[in-house]
Amino acid sequence: MRLYAVVAAGGFRRYATYRTATAAGVFTNTVFGFIVAYTYTALWDERPQLGGYDTSQALTYVWLGQALLMACAMMGGGFEDELVERIRTGDIAVDLYRPVDLQLWWLAGDLGRAAFHLLGRGVVPMVLGALAFDLALPGSPWTWSAFLVSVFLGVVVGFAVRYLVALSAFWLMDGAGAMRIVSLAGLFFSGMLLPLNLFPGLLGEVARALPWSSLLQVPADVFLGKHTGWGLVKAYAFQGGWAVVLLLAGRMVQAAATRRVVVQGG
Amino acid sequence: MAEDVARADGTAEAFPFPERSRLLEGVRAYGLIMAMWVRSTMAYRASFAMTVFGDFAVTAFDFATILLMFSHVDALGGYSLPEIALLYGLSATAFGLCDLLLGSMDRVGRRVRDGTLDTLLVRPVPVLAQVAADRFALRRLGRITQGLLVLGYALVTLDIAWTPLKVLMLPMTLVSGAAIFGAVFVAGAAFQFVAQDASEVQNSFTYGGTTLLQYPPTIFAKDLVRGVTFVVPLAFVSWLPALYVLDREYPVDVPQWAAFLPPLVAVGCWVPASLAWRAGLRAYRSTGS
Numbered sequence: 427m428r429l430y431a432v433v434a435a436g437g438f439r440r441y442a443t444y445r446t447a448t449a450a451g452v453f454t455n456t457v458f459g460f461i462v463a464y465t466y467t468a469l470w471d472e473r474p475q476l477g478g479y480d481t482s483q484a485l486t487y488v489w490l491g492q493a494l495l496m497a498c499a500m501m502g503g504g505f506e507d508e509l510v511e512r513i514r515t516g517d518i519a520v521d522l523y524r525p526v527d528l529q530l531w532w533l534a535g536d537l538g539r540a541a542f543h544l545l546g547r548g549v550v551p552m553v554l555g556a557l558a559f560d561l562a563l564p565g566s567p568w569t570w571s572a573f574l575v576s577v578f579l580g581v582v583v584g585f586a587v588r589y590l591v592a593l594s595a596f597w598l599m600d601g602a603g604a605m606r607i608v609s610l611a612g613l614f615f616s617g618m619l620l621p622l623n624l625f626p627g628l629l630g631e632v633a634r635a636l637p638w639s640s641l642l643q644v645p646a647d648v649f650l651g652k653h654t655g656w657g658l659v660k661a662y663a664f665q666g667g668w669a670v671v672l673l674l675a676g677r678m679v680q681a682a683a684t685r686r687v688v689v690q691g692g
Numbered sequence: 693m694a695e696d697v698a699r700a701d702g703t704a705e706a707f708p709f710p711e712r713s714r715l716l717e718g719v720r721a722y723g724l725i726m727a728m729w730v731r732s733t734m735a736y737r738a739s740f741a742m743t744v745f746g747d748f749a750v751t752a753f754d755f756a757t758i759l760l761m762f763s764h765v766d767a768l769g770g771y772s773l774p775e776i777a778l779l780y781g782l783s784a785t786a787f788g789l790c791d792l793l794l795g796s797m798d799r800v801g802r803r804v805r806d807g808t809l810d811t812l813l814v815r816p817v818p819v820l821a822q823v824a825a826d827r828f829a830l831r832r833l834g835r836i837t838q839g840l841l842v843l844g845y846a847l848v849t850l851d852i853a854w855t856p857l858k859v860l861m862l863p864m865t866l867v868s869g870a871a872i873f874g875a876v877f878v879a880g881a882a883f884q885f886v887a888q889d890a891s892e893v894q895n896s897f898t899y900g901g902t903t904l905l906q907y908p909p910t911i912f913a914k915d916l917v918r919g920v921t922f923v924v925p926l927a928f929v930s931w932l933p934a935l936y937v938l939d940r941e942y943p944v945d946v947p948q949w950a951a952f953l954p955p956l957v958a959v960g961c962w963v964p965a966s967l968a969w970r971a972g973l974r975a976y977r978s979t980g981s
Contacts, residue, residue: 450890457896460916461904465761465768468911472765603742610749619757626763 429526430534437538441546448546455492455551463488463559477623482562483650484621489555490646491618493548494577497540498584498641500616502609505536505585506592510601513592522684529676533585540581562650569651572658576645579665583640584612586672593676596683617643637668718821725825733830740831747834751784754906755842769911774849775938776908781843782862782930783905786869787898788836793870794877796827798891801884807979819973823881850938858937861951868954869929873898875961876924878969885972901926909935909943917944928957 441448463485470481479487496503509532512518521528555561564570591608595601613619615638622633622643633639644661647653653661733740758780762773771779800823803809812822852858880894887893901920909917909931921927921944928950935942936951 444889446887447889447892450887450892454892454896454900457900458903461900461907461912464912464916465907468769468907469761469765472768476764598736598739600736600739603736603739603746606743606746607749610746610753613750614753614756619753620760624760624764626760 430530433531433534434538434541437535438542439538441539441542451496451547452550455495455547456554459489459492459551459555460558462491463555477621478652479621479623479650480562482560485555485559486561486563486650487621487646489552489559489561490649491642492555493552494544494580494642494645495618496543496547497577498580498616498645499536499540499543499588500584500609500612500618500638500641502588502605502612504539504588505532506588506601506605509589509592510595510605513595513601514599529589529673529680532589533582533673536585537581544577564649564651569649572653573645573649576648576661576665579662579669580640580642580645582669583637583665583672586669586676587612587637590672590676590679593679593683596686612638612641615639616641617646621646637672640665640668714818718818721817721821722825725822726828729825729828730830743829743831744834747831748838749834751788751835751838754784754903755780755838758906769908771908771910774846775940776906777842777846778850778938779908779930779934780906781839781841781846782865782869782934783902784839785836785843786839786866786929787873787902788832788839789866789870790873790877791835791898792829792832794824794874795829795832796825797823797877797881798884798894799823799826800881801888801891804885804888804976805979809976810978813976820878820969852937853939861933861937865930865933865954868958871958872925872929872954872961873901875958875965876901876926878962879965882965882968882972885976897924897926901929905930914944921946925957925961928954 466484466488467481470476470479470484474480476484495501509518512521521531524531556563564573588605588608591604592601594604598604615622615633615636617633617639618641622630622639624630625633634643644653644665648658648661755777758768758773758776761768766772768776800809803812803823803826809819812819815822876897877894880891880897883893884891901924904912904920905926909927917927921932932942932946932951933954936948942950
């Protein structure tokens with residue numbers, strides 16, 4: 427357990443060293459936040475209460491999206507490129523020899539990364555958004571903590587999906603294509619482009635049932651006070667359920683991959 | 693121009709030819725490096741197919757978002773779906789063209805950091821051409837295809853009183869728009885000599901710019917519209933010419949003939965961008981690693 431805490435702290439520190447990159451990222455998140463906030467304002471001007479949100483809740487949703495984009499790695503950008511590269515070069519063989527659990531090792535590092543991105547790239551855009559727009563920030567500390575739990579579960583689900591897909595590199599050798607498609611699915615089905623509540627009919631039902639809704643839609647709804655009491659328990663169960671299923675699937679694929687692994691020379 | 697292309701296809705003889713202009717050299721080098729990257733990408737065909745699809749889909753999702761919005765409303769900022777599709781198609785295609793040709797320029801910062809820029813400096817080939825062609829990604833055709841499809845949809849569904857001028861406006865807009873985005877890419881790359889890992893700032897202006905231009909100017913605050921008209925003149929990529937074609941008023945005071953300025957604006961953007969690039973390159977100090 428201590429080992430994984432150290433790995434997580436390492437993940438945090440590793441991203442904390444890129445200060446210029448973080449500042450540049452904050453700038454980008456803020457610019458996108460403004461652009462999307464204006465498009466949402468135009469949309470909610472036409473249809474107040476769309477998707478059950480009032481304008482200020484919709485704007486809060488926009489800035490939550492910018493704040494969580496990197497933490498939940500909705501478009502990818504966490505550990506997976508490195509893992510794919512290690513599989514491609516054969517360095518993965520070294521990792522498999524280590525007396526640690528491969529999946530937990532990468533998970534710990536990714537949690538550290540997510541924690542840094544939540545603070546480094548989440549807080550400032552959110553504050554700037556709150557200064558420029560009228561946001562619906564929760565008053566109760568309970569809601570804030572409930573939100574953080576939901577974000578944590580979202581990060582784990584995000585990790586589990588990307589881990590599963592990164593392992594496809596054992597078969598495909600070059601995982602770039604598969605990773606790209608997953609990052610796209612993450613972008614669209616997390617609700618980053620538009621809240622999933624606004625997706626019509628069957629598309630909406632499917633989108634809300636897919637694991638990616640754990641990355642933004644569910645945490646945002648917790649933040650906006652849409653899930654309370656049993657509803658909150660159900661939301662957690664949804665996220666936690668996906669996390670468990672996907673982590674287990676990752677373990678199975680990992681076992682299959684290591685049985686057939688042909689280490690590339692080196 | 694045909695000559696440039698013929699020389700750029702990689703069949704030419706020994707290099708360098710001192711009598712050739714720097715521009716020709718650059719274009720030829722670009723072509724050679726591009727061909728190399730295309731060959732290397734094709735080594736993993738399944739992955740290539742998936743990334744082309746990915747680039748197509750990532751932009752398609754942008755438009756899908758707009759379609760989803762229009763499943764709830766009839767107009768956004770006073771603009772109908774086909775009108776927004778025109779704005780979208782012009783900006784997405786122009787950006788796609790530029791991204792195909794120069795989209796890898798955001799790697800300059802990484803090359804400065806890890807010292808591999810030195811390799812480019814010792815080659816007898818213009819550095820800009822090498823950087824621009826670095827990791828040339830044919831998959832970006834997916835983005836252009838998507839932009840053209842939406843543009844086609846807009847042109848089919850819109851009821852425009854076409855004049856020869858309006859027809860000529862479209863290709864002019866695409867080429868100048870790509871050039872304006874190109875200047876932003878080059879300026880952003882120059883900035884990376886100073887701030888080595890700040891390539892995301894560039895994304896705000898490129899990806900952010902194209903997202904902004906996909907929506908009508910009426911939905912944004914006037915100051916923001918002024919900013920992208922007079923400071924970073926992205927409005928000339930699509931808004932101004934498209935609004936002329938649609939016979940629409942521009943939300944801030946700009947004379948109507950401004951719609952014909954994109955080529956001049958593009959040239960105007962490339963001057964400071966290339967000066968910045970040269971200054972950045974001159975100021976470059978190798979890490980020595």
